[in-house]
Amino acid sequence: MNATKNESSTTPGPLRRNSLPLVFGLLLLGALVGQAISGLAGVNADARDAGLQQIGMLEYLTSSSFAVDVAENWQSEYLQFLLFILLTIWFVQKGSPESKPLHKIGRGTDEEQKVGEHADPDSPTWARADGWRRALFSHSLGLTMGAIFLASWLAQLIAGHAAYNAEQLRELKAPLTFGDYLTAPDFWSRTFQNWQSEFLAVASMVVLAIYLRERGSPESKPVGEPHESTGVEG
Structure with missing residues (x-):
């Protein structure tokens, strides 16, 4: 019983299991925000130099x-x-x-790739399939x-x-x-x-x-x- 508890307590939660794409998603969002702020500042600086009207963030993001x-x-x-x-x-x-x-x-x-008759029980369905489905999934x-x-x-x-x-x-x-x-x-x-x-x-x-x-x-x-x-x- 203790072993089961210890095992379950060490199992990563959903955030931990998906932490790599989540972290990169946050980095992407941060980079986009930084790009938007600095890009808008650059566009408006050029507009001031040319005597043109400056724009807001929404207008820049849709430009x-x-x-x-x-x-x-x-x-x-x-x-x-x-x-x-x-x-x-x-x-x-x-x-x-x-x-x-x-x-x-x-x-x-096929054996190395675990497709068709060489597929494992938990292999993706299309890896076990024949014809175009296996070919499509393979690429x-x-x-x-x-x-x-x-x-x-x-x-x-x-x-x-x-x-x-x-x-x-x-x-x-x-x-x-x-x-x-x-x-x-x-x-x-x-x-x-x-x-x-x-x-x-x-x-x-x-x-x-x-x-x-x-x-x-x-x-x-x-x-x-x-x-x-x-x-x-x-």
Whole structure:
């Protein structure tokens, strides 16, 4: 009876079990608030310098200027994860916990993936199914990340077009059509400056995690694990 009580008392509650996404959600909210406050201050400072009317927070939050700044960051983040999910199927890095073991390149066998007749009793229903349901579930993470990337990239394109033309009109210049903006330096400059930072961050994590450690993190190898150990998490 005491053992049961002790066991139940050590079981994490719902907040603890979901603490990682909750903490990141709060960090996201804090960053958005900070971006809104500083962004509004910047927009109003530019308006004062140009002798234009200043705007309030609600107007700024619903503006194309705020939307494009948010969307261009979101699309690059989801592109980063999409590429990392797909490229780590086939590409490896010896010694990195971010890589699969060197001998496990590829999508694996049905037995390794626990699908179909090899599924466990508690495996997801669609992992036990045949045909399109298993195929769809087998690629659901990549498909979802890709869909979110495309949606946020499209949002960046639409909001960026509106924000760019608003600036053009303020400067008494001709606005661009949607097609012209798609090939304009402003759009691709915004896009590439975000992509390159994401690629650098992932490459740095893959390589630095070979030789450096963070005790207790699943993104790091155990502190005493040899540098050449691959696909081992702490």
